[in-house]
Amino acid sequence: MDTKSALHMAYTGEAKAALRLKVYAEKAEKEGYAQMAKLFRVIAFSEEIHGSRALKLLREVKGTEENLAASFESETHVADVSYNQFIKQAEAEGNNAAVVHFSQSQDVEEIHAKLYKEAMNHFMEERETTYYVCKICGYVSDGILPDECPVCSAKKDQFVTFD
Ligand SMILES: [Fe+2]
Ligand SMILES: [Fe+2]
Helix, strand or coil, X not given: CCHHHHHHHHHHHHHHHHHHHHHHHHHHHHCCCHHHHHHHHHHHHHHHHHHHHHHXXXXXXXXXXXXXXXXHHHHHHHHHHHHHHHHHHHHXXXXXXXXXXXXXXXXXXXHHHHHHHHHHHCCCCCCCCCEEEECCCCCEEXXXXXXXXXXXXXXXXXXXXXX
């Protein structure tokens, strides 16, 4: 394995570990283990630092305009190709929970792509807005807190505000 592959493996491995540990922290919190939840969150943050350093060493982080374009491409691909395959597979196996998850994620990825496209079109403006994100399905609303999530029907108290 060359160094580039090793850096890529470190980046993806650490990114996965960080996410897994955050979910473990949520679980520990629910079970009433506040200190264990803190430990998982601390290690998750540390793994994120490892993942970020590896990613920066890969020199894949460009300027913001290019990063927006790359993010738009990747969202479009994920929505059109990856999630389509995932949905077909889960349908074939009759895994309805996975079908719902993949379909809702696909809808949200299309919205991500739209948000990037708009940002690219108004790149120099730095338009100020508040975003609202559904904690259940990840739906992102720009400027409006909906009464109900249009993707998964979660109520408005399930939204996290980014202002
Ligand atoms: Fe996305
Ligand atoms: Fe939702």
